[in-house]
Each structure stands twice: as structure tokens, then as C-alpha cells.
Amino acid sequence: xxxxxxxxxxxxxxxxAWWLAGVTGEALLLPLPLQQLDHFRLxxxxxxxxxxxxxxxxxxxxxxxxxxxxxxxxxVTSSPSRFDHREAIRSTWAKHLPTYFIMGLxxxxxxxxxxxxxxxxxxxxxxxxxxxxxxxQNLTLKTALMLKWTSEHCPTELMLFKTDDDVLVxxxxxxxxxxxxxxxxxxxxxxMNNYLHRDEYSKWYSPRWLHRQDFIPEYLSGTGYLINGKxxxxxxxxxxxxxxxxxxxxxxxYLVSKLKLGLKLTxxxxxxxxxxxxxxxxxxxxLASAHSLTPxxxxxxxxxxxxxxxxxxxCDRFVDTYWxxxxxx
Numbered sequence: 001x002x003x004x005x006x007x008x009x010x011x012x013x014x015x016x017a018w019w020l021a022g023v024t025g026e027a028l029l030l031p032l033p034l035q036q037l038d039h040f041r042l043x044x045x046x047x048x049x050x051x052x053x054x055x056x057x058x059x060x061x062x063x064x065x066x067x068x069x070x071x072x073x074x075x076v077t078s079s080p081s082r083f084d085h086r087e088a089i090r091s092t093w094a095k096h097l098p099t100y101f102i103m104g105l106x107x108x109x110x111x112x113x114x115x116x117x118x119x120x121x122x123x124x125x126x127x128x129x130x131x132x133x134x135x136x137q138n139l140t141l142k143t144a145l146m147l148k149w150t151s152e153h154c155p156t157e158l159m160l161f162k163t164d165d166d167v168l169v170x171x172x173x174x175x176x177x178x179x180x181x182x183x184x185x186x187x188x189x190x191x192m193n194n195y196l197h198r199d200e201y202s203k204w205y206s207p208r209w210l211h212r213q214d215f216i217p218e219y220l221s222g223t224g225y226l227i228n229g230k231x232x233x234x235x236x237x238x239x240x241x242x243x244x245x246x247x248x249x250x251x252x253x254y255l256v257s258k259l260k261l262g263l264k265l266t267x268x269x270x271x272x273x274x275x276x277x278x279x280x281x282x283x284x285x286x287l288a289s290a291h292s293l294t295p296x297x298x299x300x301x302x303x304x305x306x307x308x309x310x311x312x313x314x315c316d317r318f319v320d321t322y323w324x325x326x327x328x329x
Contacts, residue, residue: 044243057129064154085165088295092302096171104134163224188225190267221273222249223291274328286323
């Protein structure tokens with residue numbers, strides 16, 4: 001009898017502890033982030049979005065309208081409040097590459113155009129602002145606007161480098177990449193055999209109702225990839241036939257370019273989604289682009305990057321012989 005009571009008490013205690021742990025665990029969980037994906041339930045036709053979006057501000061004159069012979073045009077995804085990131089880019093690598101920033105509004109309507117953004121655009125003539133709400137889940141739409149703007153304003157002979165505002169570009173290594181990959185369809189850091197993030201807490205969350213397949217064989221990291229100018233219009237027109245998803249790099253480089261058009265995705269480790277472990281000149285010299293830098297890190301790293309590598313210098317030999325992706329994180 002005593003043994004039965006002991007067993008009953010023990011089981012009751014364990015069940016109570018299990019229940020309490022479950023309740024406590026739920027209470028400690030952070031609230032789910034606002035994903036802003038509902039508009040994809042209503043409409044996933046890219047063309048219908050673009051047809052409703054007008055450009056509000058753009059430079060009156062660009063390197064394209066001036067008919068300048070440029071091998072590469074850089075378009076940077078930015079957002080209204082990231083002034084410091086744009087200033088860091090203007091102070092560093094944008095002095096050596098034709099660079100423009102594309103963004104939307106701080107809210108859902110044109111009244112949400114920030115006065116500071118208007119003043120910035122007029123001061124620098126390098127900002128293109130469209131009439132749509134700027135948030136992370138609209139990156140596919142923002143990249144589509146990049147392609148649309150380039151196809152309407154620029155010659156097809158150039159290469160478009162799509163990148164983000166936390167990326168440091170090495171103009172001299174970028175020149176090497178352009179020379180060595182001339183004629184390629186798309187060039188970037190190729191991600192192989194990846195699974196989509198189904199965790200709602202993930203920044204890259206993609207629900208199964210948006211894209212059923214879990215597995216993505218290959219795509220180019222959206223932190224920075226090159227697109228052959230001759231293909232930009234074709235890629236955009238083909239995207240009108242492919243239902244949108246929120247991951248712009250998977251959408252444009254894999255679903256549209258690779259799967260639908262059969263274009264080749266060329267891997268180049270120098271267009272890196274990572275950054276050097278240490279802020280050493282030779283480590284940055286081995287990259288055409290490095291990702292996830294704060295404005296302060298970009299400004300501090302630039303003196304170690306600035307200027308082409310002298311022939312047969314130590315860094316030049318290091319880059320050609322010893323440089324390795326193990327130096328990145």
C-alpha cells in the first residue's frame with residue numbers, strides 16, 4: 001500500500017513538473033516577430049506590383065544617361081533610416097564605382113517620405129526612391145525595381161552588381177572578378193544544397209505555403225551578385241511568370257534564372273557573404289566584397305583596402321597563393 005502511494009505521488013509530481021515546465025517555457029518564449037508576409041497570400045504576381053509602383057525621386061543625370069562607358073553599375077538596397085551606412089559607402093568604395101541606392105518609404109504612403117531622405121537625394125543625386133513600403137520582406141520587390149530601373153536607363157553591355165548597404169566593396173579586386181568572369185550569366189557566392197528556414201523566429205523564415213519545396217539545390221547569396229546586362233530584361237520578364245517568394249536571392253537567381261531560364265550560376269568566393277576574422281589589409285585584399293560590416297567597421301577597414309595592389313607585393317602574393325576562406329566568418 002505504501003509502495004503504491006509512493007509510485008502514485010512520484011508520477012503525480014513528474015506530471016506536475018512536466019506541465020509546469022511546458023507552461024513556463026511558453027511564457028518565456030519571445031513573441032513571434034512581425035513577418036509582414038500577408039500580402040503574398042493575396043497576390044504573388046510581380047508585374048502587378050511593379051505596375052502600381054511609381055518612382056518618386058531619382059537622379060536627373062546618371063552615368064547611364066551620360067553615356068559613359070562603364071563595365072559595372074552598382075545598385076545598393078538600402079532603407080530610409082540607414083543614413084550612416086550610405087554615408088560610409090559614399091566615403092569609401094563608391095568614390096571608385098558608379099553607385100546608386102534604391103529604397104522605398106518609411107510607411108505605406110507617399111506622406112511617409114522622410115524629409116531627410118528628400119534632402120539627401122537632392123544633395124548627392126545617388127538615391128532612387130520608389131512609392132512602396134520599405135521592409136525586409138519586400139526585398140524581392142526592391143530587387144525587381146533595381147532590374148526594372150537598370151533595363152530602362154542603362155546599356156546592356158554593363159554588368160549590374162546588386163548588393164546591400166552593409167557590404168564593403170574592393171573596387172580593384174572587383175575589376176579582377178569582372179575580367180575573369182567576362183561573359184558569364186550571373187556571378188556570385190554560390191550556396192549549394194540548402195534548406196529553407198521554416199522557423200518563424202528566423203530572419204529568413206519562408207513558410208511552406210509560400211514555397212512548398214524545402215530543398216534549394218543552388219542559388220547566389222543576395223549579399224552581392226553580378227548580372228549580365230544583356231539578361232536583365234529577360235530575367236525580369238520571366239519573373240512575371242514565376243510566383244514571388246520573400247527570399248530575393250533564391251527567387252531571382254534560382255527559381256527564375258536557373259530553374260526557369262537555365263542560366264549558369266558562376267561561383268566566385270571573392271563575392272563573399274562573410275567578412276575577415278581580423279581587420280588585416282591582405283584579408284580584405286583577397287575579397288571583391290565583404291558582408292555584414294557596420295558603418296564604423298567599413299570606415300576603419302577602407303584604409304587597408306584602398307589602392308590597387310602593387311605588382312609582386314607581399315599582399316599580391318598572399319592573395320594569389322595563401323588566401324583562404326577559413327579567414328572569414
